[in-house]
Amino acid sequence: MNRLNDLGEFLRSRRAQLRPEQLGLVNHGRRRVAGLRREEVAQLAGVSVAYYTRLEQGHTDRASDAVLDAVARVLQLDGDANAHLHRLARGSRRDRPRVRRQERLRPSIALMVESFTAAKVPALVIGRSTDVLAWNRLAHTLLAGHLDLDAPNHPGERPNIARMVFLDPHVRELYPDWKGKCRDTVDDLRLVAGRYQDDARLAELVGELSMKSPEFTALWNNHAVKACAYSTREFHHPLVGPLTLANELLVLPDDDGQRLALFHAEPGSPSEAALDLLAGLITPSDRAPELSSSEVPPPRQSLHPGA
Numbered sequence: 001m002n003r004l005n006d007l008g009e010f011l012r013s014r015r016a017q018l019r020p021e022q023l024g025l026v027n028h029g030r031r032r033v034a035g036l037r038r039e040e041v042a043q044l045a046g047v048s049v050a051y052y053t054r055l056e057q058g059h060t061d062r063a064s065d066a067v068l069d070a071v072a073r074v075l076q077l078d079g080d081a082n083a084h085l086h087r088l089a090r091g092s093r094r095d096r097p098r099v100r101r102q103e104r105l106r107p108s109i110a111l112m113v114e115s116f117t118a119a120k121v122p123a124l125v126i127g128r129s130t131d132v133l134a135w136n137r138l139a140h141t142l143l144a145g146h147l148d149l150d151a152p153n154h155p156g157e158r159p160n161i162a163r164m165v166f167l168d169p170h171v172r173e174l175y176p177d178w179k180g181k182c183r184d185t186v187d188d189l190r191l192v193a194g195r196y197q198d199d200a201r202l203a204e205l206v207g208e209l210s211m212k213s214p215e216f217t218a219l220w221n222n223h224a225v226k227a228c229a230y231s232t233r234e235f236h237h238p239l240v241g242p243l244t245l246a247n248e249l250l251v252l253p254d255d256d257g258q259r260l261a262l263f264h265a266e267p268g269s270p271s272e273a274a275l276d277l278l279a280g281l282i283t284p285s286d287r288a289p290e291l292s293s294s295e296v297p298p299p300r301q302s303l304h305p306g307a
Helices: 003-016 038-045 049-056 065-074 079-089 107-115 137-144 161-167 169-174 178-195 200-212 214-220 270-280
Strands: 123-126 132-135 230-237 241-251 259-264
Touching (some): 003 049, 003 079, 038 049, 038 065, 065 079, 079 178, 107 132, 123 137, 137 169, 137 259, 137 270, 161 178, 161 200, 161 214, 169 230, 178 200, 178 214, 200 214, 241 270
Antiparallel strands (some): 123 132, 123 259, 230 241, 241 259
């Protein structure tokens, strides 16, 4: 990923999706470019054509927040897309080295994730490049029971949500609206890529998916961005059939882009019954041992990914 290229491509993709009529401009016959012209964006944003052209070329040293907001208004960017524009424009003024930072999970977070099993709540922690850093037994059974339960504990073998969605046929069958899941995954990944522009792991993931998945490439080139903080999604699980689950993604504030994902069903619904059935399929040997109130839980080696 290159900040200057990403900024230019993002702006061009946004203006290509707007027609002059949407902004009250007169469309004089045949147009050589799809969507808005540079001069039209510049006019409506109150800047010169030369200034806006330099902005698309990544020369943003003198771009004020007011100018960026004006461009965002013309291009009809929502809050997520506007923040993405500012991050791209405010990136480092020089090329930064690619940093390969090993993501580590705090033991207390790992224990918290496992504790949700008793409440029949699928829970997992997703890293900034969508690696699964930890999941409880119910999340594993819901999302990827065909994979090794212990895989998140080994950095070189961690499941990756984006890779699973696009490249794993088992996961593809899990989502009746697979195309919608793909779109949401890429929109969120674009947003994360804007926040972590120097993350080599993230760049490698984008490169791999661009090579292996035409669906990913088409969505990535669209440059849409959207935070997936919550959603309600349909599942068709091979063991318990259809479920409708709400998913909440909670940012862990002290953990550099890590997010806690929780799933739940509507109380009293068939989906809740199916989730209960799925929880019942976890064998007793798979469940965490119950501790008395006088016991202090020792660190469990299997719950220390990257340690």
